[in-house]
Each structure stands twice: as C-alpha cells, then as structure tokens.
Amino acid sequence: MKKKILNLISKIKNKNITIGIVGLGYVGLPLALRFSEVGFNVVGYDKDDKKIIKLKKYKSYIKSISDQELIKKNFIPTSNLKILSKSDAIIICLPTPLKKNSKVPDMTYIKNFASSIKSFLRENHILILESTTYPGTTREFFLPVLKNCGFIPGKNAFLIYSPEREDPGNKKYRIKDIPKIVSGYSDNCKKIGNLIYGKVAKKTVEVKSLEHAEMVKLYENIYRSINIGLANEMKIVCHKMGLNIYEVIKAASTKPFGFSPFYPGPGYGGHCIPIDPFYLSWKSKQFGYSPKFIELSAKINNSMPTYIKKNIKKILKKDKKKLFKILILGIAYKKNVDDLRESPAVQLINILQKENNFQINFYDPFIKKIDSRNKKFKDINYFNLKYNKLNKFDLVAILTDHDKLDYKKILKYSKIVVDCRGRFFNIKDKKVTQS
Ligand SMILES: NC(=O)c1ccc[n+]([C@@H]2O[C@H](COP(=O)([O-])OP(=O)(O)OC[C@H]3O[C@@H](n4cnc5c(N)ncnc54)[C@H](O)[C@@H]3O)[C@@H](O)[C@H]2O)c1
Structure with a gap:
C-alpha cells in the first residue's frame, strides 16, 4: 500500500482528520454531533442560513437533539461551501425526494452538489454518500467528478456509500448502536469507510459493492412499507370480521422465529418509507x-x-x-x-x-x-x-x-x-x- 494511504489510515485511526458533513438535517446533524462526540474535528455545511444561525447560538431545530448537545468546540456549522475544502472526508446527507406529483427520483440535490465540489477536491479526499437512493447513484454522480479532476479512485481519492439507518425519536438505537453498512469503489475505499465508521458505530458491515449497499437500504425500507401495508390491510379485514388486529399481532409475536410485528395505523409517513x-x-x-x-x-x-x-x-x-x-x-x-x-x-x-x-x-x-x-x-x-x-x-x-x-x-x-x-x-x- 502506498505511503500516502498508510498515512491517511493512521490519521483516521487517530481521529486526526476533519469530517465535513453536507446537509445538517435529520440525518446530517446527529451524525455531525456523533463524529464530534468521539473526538473528530467536524465542519457542518448547510445552505439554509436560518439553521446555521440557530446552530451557532446552540439552538436545536430537531426535537431529539437538545440545545446542550450542540455545545461542542470541535463542531463548526457554516453556510459557506468553501469550508469543505478544509475537510478530509465529505459525508453527503442531502435530500433525495421524488419529483413533484410523480414517483420519479429528484436527483437535483445530489447532482448539483456533485458538480459544486470540483473546485475544492484534492488528493486523498474521501467522498461518502449517505442519502438513500437507487443502486448506481454513487458511481453515476461522483465517480466522473473524481476522474474529471484527475484523481484515481481507490488510489488517491476514495468513494464510499454508507446509508443512514437512523430512526428519529428512537432512544434505544442511536447512531452508535446501529451497525453501519459500508461499501466502496475499491478495497481501499472499503477499508477507509470501515475505519471511519468504526469510530462512530459499534459495528460496521462491509458490503460487496456500492450498488449492493445502496440496495440494502432500499430493501430495508421496502420491507417496512410492505409490512405496514400488510398490517393495515389485515386491520381492515379484522374490522370486517369483528376481530381485534392488535390481539392477533400480540399473539403472533410470541412466535420465536419467522414473524416480526408491524402495526397498523392511519397510513404511513416520514421522509423515507413513502418515498x-x-x-x-x-x-x-x-x-x-x-x-x-x-x-x-x-x-x-x-x-x-x-x-x-x-x-x-x-x-x-x-x-x-x-x-x-x-x-x-x-x-x-x-x-x-x-x-x-x-x-x-x-x-x-x-x-x-x-x-x-x-x-x-x-x-x-x-x-x-x-x-x-x-x-x-x-x-x-x-x-x-x-x-x-x-x-x-x-x-x-x-x-x-x-x-x-x-x-x-x-x-x-x-x-x-x-x-x-x-x-x-x-x-x-x-x-x-x-x-
Ligand atoms: N430522516 C430520516 O429518518 C432518514 C433516515 C435514513 C436516511 N434518510 C435519508 O437521508 C437523506 C437526508 O434526509 P434528511 O431527513 O436528513 O433530510 P433533511 O431535509 O432533514 O435535511 C437535508 C438538509 O440538507 C440541506 N440542504 C439542501 N440542499 C443543500 C445544499 N445544496 N447544500 C447544503 N445543504 C443543503 C437542507 O437545508 C437540510 O438541512 C435522504 O436521502 C433521506 O432519504 C433519512
């Protein structure tokens, strides 16, 4: 392995790199705080000035994060994109919505960001995408940028996909408790991804390719959507038959294998499962x-x-x-x-x-x-x-x-x-x- 990569690995091991988080929303802000909590220097970039002003005043805009948790010397929030040039790893937590009134991915956030980083990418920069997206996204949007800037991914630049699995409001499972899926463009990328996330999560799970890792996250969310749908449909059936769906789920949950309970409700929501x-x-x-x-x-x-x-x-x-x-x-x-x-x-x-x-x-x-x-x-x-x-x-x-x-x-x-x-x-x- 080249000396420069060994040097980078040693810096990661010693938490001696700066992490740049892009998009300080429900995913990016807790992640930024987790990296700073374990001792990394963190810069957080969000284009929303109002959020940055609040963060600078230690005022949280996310219910599960207290104002107190924002008081960290090694976390700098900013709306100045250029700050990312000071980071060694750029972790992208941008929205991946659907286009208005359609079921078609809106890749504008990812696409625009990918083209904006050309100006400050440098040797040994680590690019990580965390946003939920279709298999092929990381390769499609970020590999050309790295190559066009003259870098050889896996040798003097690193491309990683690691989906966020955070469950907002869940106090039992925080970032540190949730195994982190990691994959990379090459073995070196995977190694670097594992090292970085190994510092913030108890366990990392290496996946064969970028596309497999992207698919894992979608599979998890589709699994939930389908099981919520099943619970909702069975609720209707139970109502028609005069049965209590909760009684049924409670008893079915006692089966020690082959059954995971999902509960009916008024539908489903959030930024993930319906999208x-x-x-x-x-x-x-x-x-x-x-x-x-x-x-x-x-x-x-x-x-x-x-x-x-x-x-x-x-x-x-x-x-x-x-x-x-x-x-x-x-x-x-x-x-x-x-x-x-x-x-x-x-x-x-x-x-x-x-x-x-x-x-x-x-x-x-x-x-x-x-x-x-x-x-x-x-x-x-x-x-x-x-x-x-x-x-x-x-x-x-x-x-x-x-x-x-x-x-x-x-x-x-x-x-x-x-x-x-x-x-x-x-x-x-x-x-x-x-x-
Ligand atoms: N919310 C969740 O529970 C959850 C869980 C797992 C994965 N995800 C995925 O993570 C990604 C981010 O989701 P989120 O819920 O954090 O979204 P969010 O809307 O809460 O946060 C996104 C942030 O990005 C900022 N932003 C938008 N454009 C920007 C730009 N060009 N430059 C810098 N900042 C910009 C926004 O101001 C916002 O603060 C999505 O792909 C989502 O599907 C979300």
Whole structure:
C-alpha cells in the first residue's frame, strides 16, 4: 500500500482528520454531533442560513437533539461551501425526494452538489454518500467528478456509500448502536469507510459493492412499507370480521422465529418509507421489470386516511347535527417526533375538510402550526389542549400516539374516541372505536 494511504489510515485511526458533513438535517446533524462526540474535528455545511444561525447560538431545530448537545468546540456549522475544502472526508446527507406529483427520483440535490465540489477536491479526499437512493447513484454522480479532476479512485481519492439507518425519536438505537453498512469503489475505499465508521458505530458491515449497499437500504425500507401495508390491510379485514388486529399481532409475536410485528395505523409517513421504495421501482423499470409489492403497499397505505374518514362519518351519521367539531390528536407522522413530512394525519385533515360539515382542530405536543408545504388547509385551528375541555368536540381522533399525551384523561373527557393507533385496543368502552 502506498505511503500516502498508510498515512491517511493512521490519521483516521487517530481521529486526526476533519469530517465535513453536507446537509445538517435529520440525518446530517446527529451524525455531525456523533463524529464530534468521539473526538473528530467536524465542519457542518448547510445552505439554509436560518439553521446555521440557530446552530451557532446552540439552538436545536430537531426535537431529539437538545440545545446542550450542540455545545461542542470541535463542531463548526457554516453556510459557506468553501469550508469543505478544509475537510478530509465529505459525508453527503442531502435530500433525495421524488419529483413533484410523480414517483420519479429528484436527483437535483445530489447532482448539483456533485458538480459544486470540483473546485475544492484534492488528493486523498474521501467522498461518502449517505442519502438513500437507487443502486448506481454513487458511481453515476461522483465517480466522473473524481476522474474529471484527475484523481484515481481507490488510489488517491476514495468513494464510499454508507446509508443512514437512523430512526428519529428512537432512544434505544442511536447512531452508535446501529451497525453501519459500508461499501466502496475499491478495497481501499472499503477499508477507509470501515475505519471511519468504526469510530462512530459499534459495528460496521462491509458490503460487496456500492450498488449492493445502496440496495440494502432500499430493501430495508421496502420491507417496512410492505409490512405496514400488510398490517393495515389485515386491520381492515379484522374490522370486517369483528376481530381485534392488535390481539392477533400480540399473539403472533410470541412466535420465536419467522414473524416480526408491524402495526397498523392511519397510513404511513416520514421522509423515507413513502418515498424511497419508488427509487427502486423507477430504477427496476429501466431494467425491464415493474415491481408489484412496492406499488401495492403504497396503494394500501395511502388509502388508510380515506378508510378512517369513512369510519368517522359512519360514527357521526347517527347524530343529525349540521356541523361536527373534530379534534385530531397528534399530527406528526409517528409518535414522539416533530416531523410532519408525508404525515397521514395531514392527509386525513385534507380529506375531512372537503366534507364541509366538519370543523377540524388539532393538537400535537410538538407541532403548533402546519408549515407552508401543507397550506392546503382552511380554518385549521390549534387547540391548546386542556383535557377537561375535550368534551366540546363531537369526536376525538388519535392519529399519532405521542407518549406525552395522557390517555386516561383523553378517555375520561372525550365524547367519542377514534383510535387509529391501537392505544385503547384492550379497553372495552362504547365510546372508543378502533380505526
Ligand atoms: N430522516 C430520516 O429518518 C432518514 C433516515 C435514513 C436516511 N434518510 C435519508 O437521508 C437523506 C437526508 O434526509 P434528511 O431527513 O436528513 O433530510 P433533511 O431535509 O432533514 O435535511 C437535508 C438538509 O440538507 C440541506 N440542504 C439542501 N440542499 C443543500 C445544499 N445544496 N447544500 C447544503 N445543504 C443543503 C437542507 O437545508 C437540510 O438541512 C435522504 O436521502 C433521506 O432519504 C433519512
């Protein structure tokens, strides 16, 4: 092995390299903090000035990260791209959304960033992509940049893919506890990737090629999408047959092999599960195969808000009122997070509002207003939760079962509860309907 590579390896082992994180969002910020926690110097680049100003004042914008955690001498946040020239490893945590109103990957963030790095790439630079994406992305977007700059990947520049597997809000599994999938363009790249991530995660799992590593992440998310879809469909079947889906899942979970529990809900949400699977279905079609499970599970999961609306209408039909007051409890896409992206609660609110005879209010302990991306709302009021005032609503629907909510009080003071998360699955009370 060349002396320069051995020197780089020794620097990584001694945490004597600077890590540059690109995109300080849900993935990039915790990762930056983890690298600085273990002793690396870290520079964090985000084009959003507002985020950088907050970080400089040690004000967190991510619920699972406290202000205190931001106070680190070896972490410099900035909106100046040039700072990356000072880093030895550049870890890209940029968004990979779908194009508007389509199921086609929007690679703009990755593409633009790849072309912007030409100006400061230097010998022995390490490029790592963490964003979730289709197999072939790392090679397609970053290999040409390295080569065009005159570098020989694997010899004097290093290309790595290592997907983020973070589960926001999950206190049990943080970055350090989750085995890190790593792959690289060459054996040297893999070695360097393993060394870097070995410093922040308990375990690294080396995968054969960049494309295999990209596929691993998609497979994990597709697995979830399909299993959530299965749980949601079985919920409908159970409702029709007068069975309790939670009782079924609870008992099935006692099987020590071959079964992993997934739970039904009002649909699915977040930046990953409703989106990432379509990266693969799009790519797979280019290879002449249209995957079936991906589209089917999305169809079932996306139909859940409409299913819930129908149940709500059925319950309220007995009453002849002209206007029904409904409270949506929890609007984040899952419990204990403040993330509204692709939230099924937002979809339900949109659907309910089209009915005209519903006046909708919401309460979420982590979200006080619905951001500009969801401005489709009309007259949606924030209800400052007072449990003993819940009886002013004709119906209370639990869309997100945040641990912060007091479920005993919800049950006590509400007139009708529509429980979309199985919080009251073993409670026999006429005012509760599972949905
Ligand atoms: N959120 C999750 O739970 C999660 C988990 C695993 C993987 N992922 C994947 O990780 C990637 C990032 O997701 P996220 O949830 O952190 O997204 P995010 O939207 O929370 O963060 C992305 C950040 O990138 C910044 N940004 C956008 N364009 C930029 C540019 N040109 N230069 C610098 N910064 C820029 C944005 O301001 C934002 O802060 C995606 O591919 C996602 O699929 C997300």
